[in-house]
Amino acid sequence: MEYFVYVLSHTYTDEWHTDSKLLGFLNSLKGVEEMKKQAFILPGFKEYPECFVVNQYILDKIHWAEGFHEAIGEMGRDYLEKGDEVDKNCRSVKELELNNIFSVSHYYTINTHLDDERYIGVFSSLDQAEKAVEILKMKPGFKSHPDGFDISELDLNVLLWNSGF
Template identity: 45%
Template sequence: MDYFVYALEHIYTDDTHRDSKFLGYFDDLSEIEKEKQRLLFFRGFSDYPHDFHVKKIGLNKINWQNGFTEVVGEIGRDYLPQDDFIPDYSQVVTKLNLKTVFKVSHVYTIHAFLDDEREIGVFSDKKIANDVVNFLQQKVGFDEYPDDFIITEIMLNDWQWSAGFE
């Protein structure tokens, strides 16, 4: 069975730049609504109330399986399709009774003002996340920066942002 989590982001563009904020992973759309309503009390989010985005992210799916040969830039999640391909038979992770998921990313510094960031995937446990890192460390591009993987344990349906922005 294929599973997915919901990812909540806030992505806005103003006259000078585009900005993206990761707001959490969720297993329930009603929890996403609660989080959006909470965030609207903060400056920035309240200035851009229609710029919340929800995507389905496949669980235990590896992006960049073959490595990489070019820079994607500061917000490396932009390279991914707007919507990850989630088969119709997939189910939200609620049935797995997960409390947390493990996000794997790879970030290395190109120069003082630019990092190259890739979101590798979201995994159901730390062992799988570590196995993915070990696998990718051998691939083109990643093999030049093998120590720049980040594994982050993230609670489902939890606050990832607790302030506003300007």
């Protein structure tokens, strides 16, 4: 059985750049709507109310599984364009009664003004996250920067960006 988590982010474009902020990982659509309401009243988010994005990511799935060959995307950040395809057989992590998840990303500095950053995935345990990192350390791009992985333990249903921008 596959499980998924909802991911709420806010991505806007102004006259200078595009910026994306990860707001939180959630286990229900009701939680997504509640978090949007919390963020909506904060500076920045309320100026761009149409820019909230909800995706679904499959738990314990590795993104960038084949590695990478170059830095692309705005400022070297290679964002996933959308969430995973979730079918009717995939269930919300709410059924697992998880209180937290482990988010994995990879980044390294290209030069003084440029980092290369990739989101790897969301995992059900530290063990699963560490296994994913060990697999990716052998793949192109990642093996050149093996110390660039970050594993963060994050509470579900908690607003991560609570000061506005």
